Amino acid sequence: MSPRIRGLHAARAWLQARPLAADALLAFGLLLVGLPQLFLQELPDGEDFAAFRSPDVWNGLLVVVVTGALAWRRRHPLPVLLFIIGGEALTAALQYPPAVPDVVAFLIAVYSVAAHRGLAQSALGGLVAFVYFLAYLLLMLPLSSEPVVVITDSALVVGVWMLGRNLRLRRAYFAELEDRAARLERARGTDARAARIEERSRIARELHDVVAHHVSVMTVQAGAARRIIDRDPGSAREAMSTIEEVGRTALSEMRRIVGVLRTDRDAEQAGRELAPQPGLGDLGELLDHVRETGLSVQLWIEGEARSPSPGVDVAAFRLIQEALTNTLKHAGPQARAWVRLYYGDDDLTVEVEDDGRGTATFMADNGDNPGHGLVGMYERVALYGGELRIGPRVGGGFGVRARFPLEA
Incomplete structure (x- = not known):
């Protein structure tokens, strides 16, 4: 991977971790492109634009304030949308022409409230935005508001809202998949722990059976050897041999059972230690x-x-x-x-x-x-x-x- 691509990935990760900074950069980019166009462009001739004032410093400040509100679009999407609508209404009331940064900020705010809030808030925000936009077209630009223009512009607002809503549903779907996978992983971990506890209980029972049986045999043999050691040393030695053999068998079985608890042994050694269970x-x-x-x-x-x-x-x-x-x-x-x-x-x-x-x-x-x-x-x-x-x-x-x- 080239250093340039690594730098881009690092910058993307930095912006994803800091949504406020990313949204502030978005607003700054809109202002950087839109403000020069606001002061350099000439208003078209026609009755729709004859009543508008020429852009001035106050118009520019309004555009900066309205567009700058996008910095909080993900944290407070509905208040940001209402603020932008209020700012654009004030701009229209002061008879300033519509600015490109304000229009783009309005569409981004509509998208944000649909993409980052639940159905109730997103529906409310979409309805307010649609009513405002329709009123602006019909009241502020009455002569150019032909049915085709009204329908296409309104469809743009509705389409932006639907795009944000679909992306939110998609994110919720993937979040549910991740949560379900996490729950399944936790359930597997719980089942594994329960299986380990059950297995340890089984091993404890196996150890009890092995130890109890062989120790009982060894105790009986030792008692017999003690009683006959003076009058029959040969039989006592035979009993001692039996005790030795039984003790070795017990140790072998215990080693075999406890061996399943070891996790760091190599496969070859495990094959030698874990003989089949008796039957x-x-x-x-x-x-x-x-x-x-x-x-x-x-x-x-x-x-x-x-x-x-x-x-x-x-x-x-x-x-x-x-x-x-x-x-x-x-x-x-x-x-x-x-x-x-x-x-x-x-x-x-x-x-x-x-x-x-x-x-x-x-x-x-x-x-x-x-x-x-x-x-x-x-x-x-x-x-x-x-x-x-x-x-x-x-x-x-x-x-x-x-x-x-x-x-x-």
Whole structure:
């Protein structure tokens, strides 16, 4: 871009930021062109101009004052129009001929009141301007006011007013589009914040499930190792190995879950850290970890096993994990647990039951304010349109039964 064009753009931006200065320059330009013409031109011969006085200093001052009012045309368009009409009426009353700057200033004022004010003020200003202009033609220049001249000159005033009105409507339309785009952008920002909050809540539940399960397993193993370390060091070392393995697994899953909160990692590292979420395919490994704590767990699968949707797969696994964790916490050392999967035509039913003594303890610990585990269960199942029942089972113990649609 050449320096000249850059200078023009800078000057335009400066004038747009300072409308008063821009309008003052407009009035000055009109006076610069019109005043010399006012004093140098000769009035035409004819009866219409015979009664006019020759331009003098007072005429020039009137023209300067009337045209100079354009400096406030955007801030106060209707008062400026009325002032210009009054100035031109005074000029006509003093029998001075019409000046080009006054006529142009009048048309610009008509345009300004239509372009910068609402319908009520612009209509009022247009009506006053039209009546004044028509009266001026018929009263001050009666002999030259032929029907064609009156119609064309009146059409000019109406056309200027309509031009200003159309430009105002166009500006209002684009302003509405910009405002709508801004509202949509704010709405997207609000939705994004809500999604981030929901995602953080989900991650918090995931962290609770992971930590609660693995810490429960590690606690049971550590207690077993403490009891048998003197009489059976080999089994104690095996329990210690299990604790180490479970701890590493917990750290790995925590790193994987918390990893989604990081925003400044590189893609290659992210690919190594973010492994897939566990699902029902990992159920065997989960049950092996639980059995290593001493809890007897059996698994039954009925129906034609099919792969559920990814979300249902994770939710079902986490529900089983949470239920077995509660069994480890509350069922007692001699308890047994059963995990059943029923694959129906359109749904998957998951049951986790135990015959322990943890029902009263589990319910009493939570009271009217159930822990995060129960809340997480209900939220997970409800998220995918399923149903959940939790409570004591017939014959003693505790049971969790959830039904998921295979397609969430």
